[in-house]
Amino acid sequence: MDWPLRAGKAATGVSAAVSPPVRETLERTSPGVAALFEPVHADGTHAVLDLGPASASSFNVYGRFARWIRFAETLSLPLPIYEAADPFRVVPDNPHQPYDLVLAWNMFDLVPPEARRQLVERLLEITSADARLLVVAGIGGARPAPQNFSLVSEDRMRYEVAAGGACYPPILPAEMAQLLEPFRIERAFSSSAGFREYLALRPGARPATWSS
Amino acid sequence: MWRKEEATADIPAPDDRAVRLDRTPAAVNATSSERATIGRSITIRGDVTGDEDLLVQGRVEGSIDLQQHSVTVGADGEVIASISARIVTIEGRVEGNIRAEEQATLRSSAYVRGDITAPRVVLENGARFRGGVDMGDADERAKKTLTASSSRQNRTSETGRSTPAVESITTPALEPASLVAKGNGESTASLRL
Numbered sequence: 001m002d003w004p005l006r007a008g009k010a011a012t013g014v015s016a017a018v019s020p021p022v023r024e025t026l027e028r029t030s031p032g033v034a035a036l037f038e039p040v041h042a043d044g045t046h047a048v049l050d051l052g053p054a055s056a057s058s059f060n061v062y063g064r065f066a067r068w069i070r071f072a073e074t075l076s077l078p079l080p081i082y083e084a085a086d087p088f089r090v091v092p093d094n095p096h097q098p099y100d101l102v103l104a105w106n107m108f109d110l111v112p113p114e115a116r117r118q119l120v121e122r123l124l125e126i127t128s129a130d131a132r133l134l135v136v137a138g139i140g141g142a143r144p145a146p147q148n149f150s151l152v153s154e155d156r157m158r159y160e161v162a163a164g165g166a167c168y169p170p171i172l173p174a175e176m177a178q179l180l181e182p183f184r185i186e187r188a189f190s191s192s193a194g195f196r197e198y199l200a201l202r203p204g205a206r207p208a209t210w211s212s
Numbered sequence: 213m214w215r216k217e218e219a220t221a222d223i224p225a226p227d228d229r230a231v232r233l234d235r236t237p238a239a240v241n242a243t244s245s246e247r248a249t250i251g252r253s254i255t256i257r258g259d260v261t262g263d264e265d266l267l268v269q270g271r272v273e274g275s276i277d278l279q280q281h282s283v284t285v286g287a288d289g290e291v292i293a294s295i296s297a298r299i300v301t302i303e304g305r306v307e308g309n310i311r312a313e314e315q316a317t318l319r320s321s322a323y324v325r326g327d328i329t330a331p332r333v334v335l336e337n338g339a340r341f342r343g344g345v346d347m348g349d350a351d352e353r354a355k356k357t358l359t360a361s362s363s364r365q366n367r368t369s370e371t372g373r374s375t376p377a378v379e380s381i382t383t384p385a386l387e388p389a390s391l392v393a394k395g396n397g398e399s400t401a402s403l404r405l
Contacts, residue, residue: 044347054341059333063347070344094344 025160027152031189032197034155036101036134040065049099049126051091051107055150057158062151065101068094074107087115088122098128105149106136106195108179109167116179124182129204133183136195138170247281252288266297268304279313287321300330302339 040046047068050058054071062069072091093099102123108116123133136149146162176198177185183200190196247265250256254270265282268289275293276283282299285291289304300312302322310316312330320338329346 044349054335054339056335056337056339059335059345063333067347067349068344069347071342073342092344096346 025158026193027156027158028191028193029155030157030197031155032134032136032187032199033151033157035187035189035199036103036132037061037065037154040101040132046101047094047097047099047128048101048103049091049094050103050105052103052105052149058151060151061154064154068096068099070094070099086118086122088119091122091126093126098131099126100128100131102127102131102133103149103151104133104135106138106147106167108135108171108176109138110146111168113168120180120183124202127202129202131183131202131204133180133198133200133202135176135180135198135200137176137198138167139190139194139196250289260293275308285322294326 042064044065044067046066048062048066048070050062050069050071051074052058052071053073058071059069070092074088074091104119104123107119111119123131127133136147138145146167147159148162149157149159152158171179173185173188173196180198180200183202185198186201187199188196247267248262249267250270250272252269256270256272256274258274260266260272260274260276260278262278263281264278265284266276266278267284267286268276268291269286270288271290271292273292276291276295276297278297280298282301283295283297284301285295285304285306287303291304291306292308293306294308294311295306296311298313300310300316301319302310302317302324303319304321305323307325309326310324310328310330312328314330315332315334316328316330317334318324318336318339318341320336322336323340325342327344327346329348331348333345333347335341
């Protein structure tokens with residue numbers, strides 16, 4: 001898979017891979033995922049954007065909520081794309097209805113710092129006024145590595161180290177809050193697995209499809 | 213010399229015989245196996261239309277439009293085209309949009325880049341997919357599921373043989389994974405996706 005940071009790219013500040021990643025698949029409860037879906041009705045009307053690769057189990061979960069599901073697999077964009085003026089134009093919008101559920105996974109760990117804000121700007125263009133955004137980020141002290149994430153259920157996720165590549169240094173919570181604006185971080189969870197999960201909401205009136 | 217009742221009983225009415233012949237398994241197999249095949253060495257550039265099922269093992273560039281039939285892109289097939297059919301099954305490679313009236317299935321060997329519109333979509337483990345899925349309005353989806361279900365029942369009663377079961381599922385079942393609890397709600401799966 002073509003990860004944004006690959007061998008041969010001498011990016012400053014990038015943590016180098018110490019040893020070949022073990023392709024171990026882990027599964028754990030995810031309070032961030034649970035919080036993302038908590039108020040969402042399983043009425044088949046939502047539009048979901050997953051920036052990771054497609055997986056059958058994620059599709060199974062999204063199918064309970066959404067009419068429109070898009071796997072953008074942005075995590076595998078070739079590195080030169082970040083040198084473009086608007087690199088995230090490749091993330092398509094949904095012409096029928098703006099996305100109201102977005103799973104960005106650890107995209108921000110993989111994108112060069114100077115391009116991160118452009119991703120947020122693109123998300124603002126293609127999401128609804130009350131969109132819910134899930135972001136996963138490495139915790140300081142732990143060496144983050146590119147991961148492939150997928151959902152197992154509405155409160156469990158599965159992940160494995162992706163082949164090759166490395167992440168940029170972890171983003172601190174305050175930096176993340178600033179980066180995501182005007183998305184507002186509603187809840188954050190730290191896990192023993194070395195991740196911090198953020199649920200961010202785009203301020204806006206809650207439509208009737210959200211429960212209380 | 214002739215007993216009228218026996219003679220009548222041995223010679224069925226033509227219409228009745230026709231119906232019974234159609235109900236034999238052999239006849240059904242012959243009918244259901246009627247499908248065109250685009251072989252491995254064949255490349256077609258242009259629009260493919262027709263009135264029978266299609267198996268693509270070769271390469272198609274353009275469009276495939278078989279509204280009332282099924283299209284299968286075999287493991288060796290490559291389609292750089294939009295596909296429109298009643299049932300679409302992908303085992304090979306497709307770059308283009310897929311529209312299925314009843315169901316679209318991406319087998320584990322599938323690579324699909326494009327958008328899928330279908331009331332029922334099955335994505336098998338291992339399938340590579342990049343694009344969007346439009347599963348249609350929930351009410352229409354339920355209606356189509358009922359219609360498909362009743363049409364299958366009709367086909368069963370007409371032929372005396374049930375058609376392959378297509379479950380009224382919108383998504384595939386979760387894959388089994390042998391899990392080893394590690395505590396704190398964390399577990400290790402020994403299977404890769």
